[in-house]
Structure formats: C-alpha cells, structure tokens
Amino acid sequence: MQSLLGAIVLTAGAVFLALGGLGVWRMPDTWTRIQAGTKATTLGMILSMAGAAILMPGWTIKLVLIALFLMFTNPLSSQVLARAAHRAGVKPDPRTRFDALAADEEAKR
Amino acid sequence: MSDRLAPAKLFATTFLFWILLNGSLAPDVAVVGLIVAAAITYFLPNGLSFLSGYKAKPLATLGYIAFFFKELIKANLSMAHLVLMPTIAVKPAFVKVRTKLTHPVGRLLLANSITLTPGTLSVEIEGEHIYVHWVVAETTDPEAATRKIVAGFEKYLEVIYG
Incomplete structure (x- = not known):
C-alpha cells in the first residue's frame, strides 16, 4: 500500500516534469518558456521528493530540506534569467501586447 | 534593518540547517557546524535568514x-x-x-x-x-x-x- 502510494506520487511528479519539458519546447519565446519550466519543475520536484519520502520514511527530513531549498532558489534563478534576457534586449513574441518595463526604461533615458 | 538579533537568527538557521542535513548531533559534526555557522555570521553580518523580520503569526x-x-x-x-x-x-x-x-x-x-x-x-x-x-x-x-x-x-x- 505504502509503495503503491509512493509510486503514484512519484509518477505524478514525473508527469509534471515531462509537461514542463514539453512546455519549454513548445512555448514561443524566452519568457513563456521560463514560465513553463519554473512552475512544472517546482511542483514536479516537490511531488518527487514527497514520493521518495513515502517510500523511504527515514529520508524525510533531508528530502524536505532539499524541497525547501529548491522552492526558494527555483523561482529566484528564473527571475534572474528573465531579467537578464530583458536587459540584453531579447525580442519577445510578437503577440506580446504591452511592455511596461521597456516603456519605463525608455522614459528614464 | 535595526534588528539587533539578526546575527543570532542567521547563526541559528545556518546551524540548524547543517544539523538537519547531517541528521546527527555527534560532537565532530556539531563542532564543524558551529565553526562554519560562526564564520558565515561573521563575514555576512547583514545576511538574511528565513527568520529575519519574521513575526510569529x-x-x-x-x-x-x-x-x-x-x-x-x-x-x-x-x-x-x-x-x-x-x-x-x-x-x-x-x-x-x-x-x-x-x-x-x-x-x-x-x-x-x-x-x-x-x-x-x-x-x-x-x-x-x-x-x-x-x-x-x-x-x-x-x-x-x-x-x-x-x-x-x-x-x-x-x-x-x-
């Protein structure tokens, strides 16, 4: 029972990670790709850690620490990548209808 | 930040993190943890920890x-x-x-x-x-x-x- 539950949670995590990969591949520009990647890897990682903790209860504390660490650093690195891409002048997808950041930076010059 | 307890909070969180990662309180583990946590607190006195500014709510x-x-x-x-x-x-x-x-x-x-x-x-x-x-x-x-x-x-x- 316990191993079945663990396997189900681990598989759910793997499915979200796979969807994240698909998202990075299918999305049209840098920022939409970062979005698909960050959300999916964070939930996928948490579910993988939870599944591993159900299968191996002795590892729970370490797995929780790893999950916490990644929950803090995952969105942080995505934000830095997104900012770097914007500062480097990467072109957003043509469907992007408004860019408040570019407008405000233009106004300051 | 005028939080006088900030260094103590930073020290406490880094040390606790180390102990939980090791999963043991053996003397050698604890001593290494104390030294490293003290060094981090000394060199990064304005470092933020989860507890900086946290109000117990x-x-x-x-x-x-x-x-x-x-x-x-x-x-x-x-x-x-x-x-x-x-x-x-x-x-x-x-x-x-x-x-x-x-x-x-x-x-x-x-x-x-x-x-x-x-x-x-x-x-x-x-x-x-x-x-x-x-x-x-x-x-x-x-x-x-x-x-x-x-x-x-x-x-x-x-x-x-x-």
Whole structure:
C-alpha cells in the first residue's frame, strides 16, 4: 500500500516534469518558456521528493530540506534569467501586447 | 534593518540547517557546524535568514502556505492545459504591479510567489514596483493587475513581515 502510494506520487511528479519539458519546447519565446519550466519543475520536484519520502520514511527530513531549498532558489534563478534576457534586449513574441518595463526604461533615458 | 538579533537568527538557521542535513548531533559534526555557522555570521553580518523580520503569526503563516500550494497546483494545471493544446494560445504582456511590503524577506517571498503562481513571472523589482511577465494577460492596468496578482499573497505577507 505504502509503495503503491509512493509510486503514484512519484509518477505524478514525473508527469509534471515531462509537461514542463514539453512546455519549454513548445512555448514561443524566452519568457513563456521560463514560465513553463519554473512552475512544472517546482511542483514536479516537490511531488518527487514527497514520493521518495513515502517510500523511504527515514529520508524525510533531508528530502524536505532539499524541497525547501529548491522552492526558494527555483523561482529566484528564473527571475534572474528573465531579467537578464530583458536587459540584453531579447525580442519577445510578437503577440506580446504591452511592455511596461521597456516603456519605463525608455522614459528614464 | 535595526534588528539587533539578526546575527543570532542567521547563526541559528545556518546551524540548524547543517544539523538537519547531517541528521546527527555527534560532537565532530556539531563542532564543524558551529565553526562554519560562526564564520558565515561573521563575514555576512547583514545576511538574511528565513527568520529575519519574521513575526510569529502562526495563522497567517499557515494561511500563506495553504494559499501558496493552492496557487502552485492551479499554476501547473493551467500551464499543462496551455502546453497540451494543439495551438499555443498565449497573449503575453509585461505589466507593472505595486507592493506595499518593505521588508526584504517579505518582498523576496512575494516575488518568488508571483513566479510560481498561474501564468505570472517576476522580471524586475524597482522601488515599490514589480514588473511581471503575464502569459495570458487579462489587463495591462497597474491597479487591476495588482489586485489580480499581488493582493492574494500580500494579505498574508503583510501580517508576517509587515
């Protein structure tokens, strides 16, 4: 029972990670790709850690620490990548209808 | 930050983290941990820890955690829907939102939370404004976007880090 539950949670995590990969591949520009990647890897990682903790209860504390660490650093690195891409002048997808950041930076010059 | 306990909090969190990672309180492990935690506290006296500025508000903390996970799961389901559709139906925009939070840890948590919630990604933070990339933008008006993106988290973070 316990191993079945663990396997189900681990598989759910793997499915979200796979969807994240698909998202990075299918999305049209840098920022939409970062979005698909960050959300999916964070939930996928948490579910993988939870599944591993159900299968191996002795590892729970370490797995929780790893999950916490990644929950803090995952969105942080995505934000830095997104900012770097914007500062480097990467072109957003043509469907992007408004860019408040570019407008405000233009106004300051 | 005029928090006189800040170095003690930094020391406590780094040392606790080390002990939990090792899973033991053996003397050699504890001594190495004490030395490293002391060195980190000495060289980075203004370093932030989870506890800097944290006010013990258990209800708001639980509310924030519950809201965060609810939003994280919603974000993944909507992203899965977007990604699995035959045509990628995005309508992105960079919008500006405003935050009332002043404490750095509270702002960090807010920016991170925005990144992990449905369709939004923090790009730049400047003064009281956060610039957010929105995959399916519903509005480009700063006030409406603030209500939609920021208000849910700010309600809890205001209490915890206000």
